[in-house]
Amino acid sequence: MKLSLEKFSRRNFLLTSAALCLGTISHARAQEADVEVNITLNYGRGLWYYDPVGVYIQPGQTVKWTALRWTPSVTAFHPDNDNHELRIPEGAQPFDSGMLAAMESFQWTFEVEGTYDYFSKHHEGAGLIGRIVVGSPGGPGERPPRYGGAEGRSPIYRQAMTVFEVIDSREIVEKKSVPFPVEKLAKGMYRRRR
DSSP: OOOOGGGOOHHHHHHHHHHHHHHHHHHHHHTOOSEEEEEEEETTTTEEEEESSEEEEOTTOEEEEEESSSSOOOEESSTTTTTOOOOSOTTOOOOBOOSOOTTOEEEEEOOSOEEEEEEOTTTGGGTOEEEEEESSOOSGGGSOTTTTOSTTSOOOOHHHHHHHHHOOHHHHHHHSEEOOOHHHHHHHHHHHHO
């Protein structure tokens, strides 16, 4: 079919553009995430958190995080990310969303089986960490935090250690999704800050 610029009216342009957009939208729907996690801030409790804090998926599934407030990130515990200890399966690609704006999303497809711990670069000190179990628990993420020693590594803050105490891979596998325990952690973190 020969396209003539003379016959390419504004109406044809808009119809063609709409068709292209619809094709893009239907393609995006095919890429939808299997699991969604919100990144939120509870001002009243002074807590940043991923909710759910623990998620179970199968290899090849995708998780989508959406920032409900500005500036969090979704960053794998990995030496490539600010020299953090390795807390994702060996051989898995480290991920880092960069700083997210409010209502901005980040997606990652997990291919390697094991336990993935992640954090927010700007809120790790406030305890903003989470865990994904892919297939079955395993790898460095199942070791206690600071398993290799803290020497030369980025610190794991006290509030993050408090969250590590309540995220259990067995519970994540059993329940498939574990909500962030706001009441439990708000009280514990507040007491520890005094």
